[in-house]
Amino acid sequence: MSNSTPIADTGKNWIGQPVDRVDGALKVTGQAVYAYEHRTDGPVAYGYILGAGIARGRVSAIDTAQAEAMPGVLRVMTYKNAPTQPAFGPAVTPAVREVFTRPRPVLSTDRVRYYDEPVALVVAETFEAARGAARVIAIDYEDERGAYDLSRHLADAYAPQRTNAGFQTDSLVGDFEAAFADSAVKVDTIYTTPYEHHNPMEPHATLAAWSGDEVTIYTSAQTLANFRAGIANTLQIPPDKVHLVSRFIGGGFGSKLIVHADTILAALAARDLQRPVKIALTRQQMFANAGHRAKMIQSVRLSANREGKLTGIAHDVCSATSRFEEFCEQTAVFARSLYAAPNRITRHRLVSVDTNRGEWMRSPGEAPGMLAFECAMDELADQIGIDPIQLRIRNEPEVDPERNVPFSTRNLVACMQEGARRFGWEQRQAKPGTVRQGRKLIGLGMAAAIRPNYLGASAARISIDGNGQVKVQLDMTDIGTGTYTILAQIAATSLGLPPSAIDVQLGDSHFPRTAGSGGSWGAASAGSAVHNACEALKQKIAKVSQEVRGSPFYGSNPDRTEFTNGEIRIGDRSENLANLINRVAPQGLDAQGAVEAAGENYRNYSQHAYGAHFVEIEVDLDTAEMRVSRMLSVIGAGRILNPKTARSQIIGGMVWGIGAALMEESVLDPRYGHFVNHDLAEYHVPVNADVPDLDVVFLEESDGNANVFGSKGIGELGVCGAGAAVANAIFNATGVRVREFPVTLDKVLPGLPVQTSSGANRS
Amino acid sequence: MKPFTYQRAGELRDAMAGVAGTPNAKFISGGTNLLDLMKLEIERPAHLIDINHLPFNGIEETAEGGLRIGAQVRNSTLAADSRIRSNYPVLAQALLAGASAQIRNKASTGGNLLQRTRCYYFYDRNMPCNKRKPGSGCAALHGFNRMHAVLGSSDACIAVHPSDMAVAMLVLDASVETMDTEGVTRQIPVGDLHRLPGSTPDVETQLKLGEMITAVILPPGQPGRQLYRKVRDRASYAFALVSVAAIVHVAGDTIAGARFALGGVAAKPWRVPEAEAILLGEKVSTEMFERAADIALANAVGRGGNDFKIPLAKRTIQQALAAASQRG
Ligand SMILES: Cc1cc2nc3c(=O)[nH]c(=O)nc-3n(C[C@H](O)[C@H](O)[C@H](O)COP(=O)(O)OP(=O)(O)OC[C@H]3O[C@@H](n4cnc5c(N)ncnc54)[C@H](O)[C@@H]3O)c2cc1C
Numbered sequence A: 001m002s003n004s005t006p007i008a009d010t011g012k013n014w015i016g017q018p019v020d021r022v023d024g025a026l027k028v029t030g031q032a033v034y035a036y037e038h039r040t041d042g043p044v045a046y047g048y049i050l051g052a053g054i055a056r057g058r059v060s061a062i063d064t065a066q067a068e069a070m071p072g073v074l075r076v077m078t079y080k081n082a083p084t085q086p087a088f089g090p091a092v093t094p095a096v097r098e099v100f101t102r103p104r105p106v107l108s109t110d111r112v113r114y115y116d117e118p119v120a121l122v123v124a125e126t127f128e129a130a131r132g133a134a135r136v137i138a139i140d141y142e143d144e145r146g147a148y149d150l151s152r153h154l155a156d157a158y159a160p161q162r163t164n165a166g167f168q169t170d171s172l173v174g175d176f177e178a179a180f181a182d183s184a185v186k187v188d189t190i191y192t193t194p195y196e197h198h199n200p201m202e203p204h205a206t207l208a209a210w211s212g213d214e215v216t217i218y219t220s221a222q223t224l225a226n227f228r229a230g231i232a233n234t235l236q237i238p239p240d241k242v243h244l245v246s247r248f249i250g251g252g253f254g255s256k257l258i259v260h261a262d263t264i265l266a267a268l269a270a271r272d273l274q275r276p277v278k279i280a281l282t283r284q285q286m287f288a289n290a291g292h293r294a295k296m297i298q299s300v301r302l303s304a305n306r307e308g309k310l311t312g313i314a315h316d317v318c319s320a321t322s323r324f325e326e327f328c329e330q331t332a333v334f335a336r337s338l339y340a341a342p343n344r345i346t347r348h349r350l351v352s353v354d355t356n357r358g359e360w361m362r363s364p365g366e367a368p369g370m371l372a373f374e375c376a377m378d379e380l381a382d383q384i385g386i387d388p389i390q391l392r393i394r395n396e397p398e399v400d401p402e403r404n405v406p407f408s409t410r411n412l413v414a415c416m417q418e419g420a421r422r423f424g425w426e427q428r429q430a431k432p433g434t435v436r437q438g439r440k441l442i443g444l445g446m447a448a449a450i451r452p453n454y455l456g457a458s459a460a461r462i463s464i465d466g467n468g469q470v471k472v473q474l475d476m477t478d479i480g481t482g483t484y485t486i487l488a489q490i491a492a493t494s495l496g497l498p499p500s501a502i503d504v505q506l507g508d509s510h511f512p513r514t515a516g517s518g519g520s521w522g523a524a525s526a527g528s529a530v531h532n533a534c535e536a537l538k539q540k541i542a543k544v545s546q547e548v549r550g551s552p553f554y555g556s557n558p559d560r561t562e563f564t565n566g567e568i569r570i571g572d573r574s575e576n577l578a579n580l581i582n583r584v585a586p587q588g589l590d591a592q593g594a595v596e597a598a599g600e601n602y603r604n605y606s607q608h609a610y611g612a613h614f615v616e617i618e619v620d621l622d623t624a625e626m627r628v629s630r631m632l633s634v635i636g637a638g639r640i641l642n643p644k645t646a647r648s649q650i651i652g653g654m655v656w657g658i659g660a661a662l663m664e665e666s667v668l669d670p671r672y673g674h675f676v677n678h679d680l681a682e683y684h685v686p687v688n689a690d691v692p693d694l695d696v697v698f699l700e701e702s703d704g705n706a707n708v709f710g711s712k713g714i715g716e717l718g719v720c721g722a723g724a725a726v727a728n729a730i731f732n733a734t735g736v737r738v739r740e741f742p743v744t745l746d747k748v749l750p751g752l753p754v755q756t757s758s759g760a761n762r763s
Numbered sequence B: 001m002k003p004f005t006y007q008r009a010g011e012l013r014d015a016m017a018g019v020a021g022t023p024n025a026k027f028i029s030g031g032t033n034l035l036d037l038m039k040l041e042i043e044r045p046a047h048l049i050d051i052n053h054l055p056f057n058g059i060e061e062t063a064e065g066g067l068r069i070g071a072q073v074r075n076s077t078l079a080a081d082s083r084i085r086s087n088y089p090v091l092a093q094a095l096l097a098g099a100s101a102q103i104r105n106k107a108s109t110g111g112n113l114l115q116r117t118r119c120y121y122f123y124d125r126n127m128p129c130n131k132r133k134p135g136s137g138c139a140a141l142h143g144f145n146r147m148h149a150v151l152g153s154s155d156a157c158i159a160v161h162p163s164d165m166a167v168a169m170l171v172l173d174a175s176v177e178t179m180d181t182e183g184v185t186r187q188i189p190v191g192d193l194h195r196l197p198g199s200t201p202d203v204e205t206q207l208k209l210g211e212m213i214t215a216v217i218l219p220p221g222q223p224g225r226q227l228y229r230k231v232r233d234r235a236s237y238a239f240a241l242v243s244v245a246a247i248v249h250v251a252g253d254t255i256a257g258a259r260f261a262l263g264g265v266a267a268k269p270w271r272v273p274e275a276e277a278i279l280l281g282e283k284v285s286t287e288m289f290e291r292a293a294d295i296a297l298a299n300a301v302g303r304g305g306n307d308f309k310i311p312l313a314k315r316t317i318q319q320a321l322a323a324a325s326q327r328g
């Protein structure tokens, strides 16, 4: 990767600088090659997946003769002739991690487990020929009655063994029910959060090409090691026979953590045909076949004294889950750390439905959970008549309220106060529905943000060649977050070179294994590995410099070595790094570095990033159309590695919050079990016109317990609580509290005043 | 996609010969609707006649003082035309409220009028849909029908026509000029172009097989203030939940003329003359607008998910009429 930004000054700490994306020029000039765009030797064949027209049952007859006879068709694969794959296995894997690596067979049985599940693959000379042939495959189904609607099957709810990421299903502290029963002030409320889809710009796509018994797979993956294991386990070949390439990823948001049908089928078909095969899911197919956030019913109960001190917190979540593969989003887990209260309950329950499995969707847990919880806090503030920020300050815990360990850093109060000051929070009228401009109602709302910080085991390799060219390699991915850039900054800082001198190479399974992109841990994990690799390389360089005869540093003291301004300095002597390497190690040098998964520091401290969101909204008095007019997020997330890429991450999260609050919903038809609005014309995400001037402020902070940089994960933090701030602003504007997300105008309209003459409205 | 043949028509008679001589032929203009439907095999033409190169891309003044808009005029061109902007601002506003800039650059005047419904079930070939497959049933009727019609629908189909442009054309009393395969031309008022579903929702317009829209005729501009109000789920790039095209002419303190049309509520742009008539000669007042709105929606029937459209349409009518009757 070469840097597009000319950077002259090299003698500085690049960490914390707003360095432009090193891959920016490649992307905006179309030179960044994405999975489906790769070329291989020899002509590629194109696959098209045909999905089931029912949601539960079996294929009773399938006739592919006509499709096979169509011009250009090379192969039609169904469960009848697909290569043998291992059985899918139980709904819950024995170990948490195995969910990422388990076999994911496709077309291996006649069973249909969800609507649009692959029932056939057509491979042809062109995409159009494949799609055309797929349409003439005749299929009969034995349709079984499935269960689709969460709310109709609540009686079947069960407690899973654990939540996603291995958290305990339930937590119980004190005696909530007693505290709640006795309390004069209480909120007892139920929120629902809908099915949502990630919809990254780049669809799930794969090009598979075999060479002997080895397959090279160009795909769009967030975590290569997991993908590789998943593919190897499904194809039943050794992992080292799978070479994965994922250099550029057009967004993942958690939908590219496990292999999907495009990858498995491309690999199977390419092996069958002895020819490279490309398959992409269509946008419509992504709704059924690439994961979703499940629908949830969330009960939030709060009890407090009249001053707003919480005496009890209960967050009970009931979520839909796939019958064949369990996924329990950790929706109430954040509530274990957010506010103090002596009596507490958090619980997760699941209802099995006949849909595809849910997957990790940006900010799993916090995204839906804080929508409900932070709105309930707003309800409590309104009921007691205290400012929502004051309410939160009054319940600021000294230590993690359920784990009883100290916070590593926690600046939630500072975030709220700084945000209030900058946003003009004092202008907020506590009484809802009282601010009007023309035919618009204006409201302000806020909510807190919290998101755990992680560190995952990762390794990196670094090399410097005889001409001083530095190359960093690791199987980390850049899913659009800026990983290439921050890794260049980290290596540049360590080696005393400009970021443009560092060639960062990612997304190749031949490189050392990392934790990948997921859980907002990428920067810390991959970054630490790169940092350690750099330190190891510097030691090697220093050692060689002192040991090689003819080196200007021959025999000098290794303890006083500095790498700065493109030079190495030992004692009072300095030398251009490239020249030195050329003299002392003309064949080049390389080194490895690694970091272990967070251990002691993670056990001994409660590690989270925090923030506070502020929203101003305008609601049309006649039509209830809601448009955010201003939004600010103040973030306390440790040291910020690159304020530019970090800001983009937070802004992206805020936009997700606007979407979740106002429009995003995949509607499941309870009769057929399919997502009705499965395209981007009808699954609404915010467009530019919905996103006003968003502002982000980072507080000065460094968390020494988090990682070597003092940074914390920020990729998901912006989403957490953002939607609740929007919904709270709507309440403040209108006095209407909608508890069924998204808050669309049809739900607000009945609560608006009736129109009367002279612009005044009667209630 | 089903294989098809393609013909680029240089002259009108080539196009007409093509459509007359090939079974299951279709015109393609901007293709922004037709191609999407072909990819999903909801439309399966055997032959495509590209009419983009026919000489129908001009906007000319008519002898009556109106405008004749060629069927190939792009939505973006039409919205930017200075005569449209000054004399028919409701039309410019409606066009700009539709789709995205990229789609408007491709979309033609004729294609916009003949675009098909966005009903989710129509788009999914696994679902029953009388419009796509006559006799198969209507999945929307008891399904997710938030976007569907509250006026003029039947149990066979409750789809809405999604065009914004057509709503403005209706309030402007525009007519569609067509030519059939025999070369016969006729004019159809925009309000009569689309048919209500009845028991044959698959038959959507009055056009005969192979009949081409060649132009849209606008009568001379109306006195009064014009506006297009589109209510939607996001600020841009969403179809109307409800829209109102309104023209109100206030002389002194009384209403000398008032007309309004609704979008997003029926299988065609909707206008209720009785609702307009009661406003004539009245003073501007919320009560009068409320009465007009009530009359306009008097026959409305909700289907569950779209019940909100009835009060929403009324409130939007009132807002639009009030705004259009303001001076300045
Ligand atoms: C994501 C999205 C959002 C959109 N949002 C909106 C919106 O908010 N508001 C809105 O109004 N529209 C919206 N549209 C629809 C858009 O306006 C139409 O797709 C466009 O106007 C169709 O014009 P076209 O020239 O591309 O038609 P085509 O796709 O070329 O043709 C459409 C149909 O008309 C027929 N046809 C075309 N020209 C003629 C003619 N001269 N004579 C006879 N038959 C003809 C074709 O055979 C075909 O059946 C949206 C579309 C998309 C994809």
Ligand code: SF4
Pocket: B117, B119, B120, B121, B122, B128, B129, B130, B131, B132, B137, B138, B139, B140, B141, B156, B157, B158, B159, B201
């Ligand atoms: S409303 Fe009309 S278009 Fe939609 S499913 Fe029913 S019949 Fe089909």
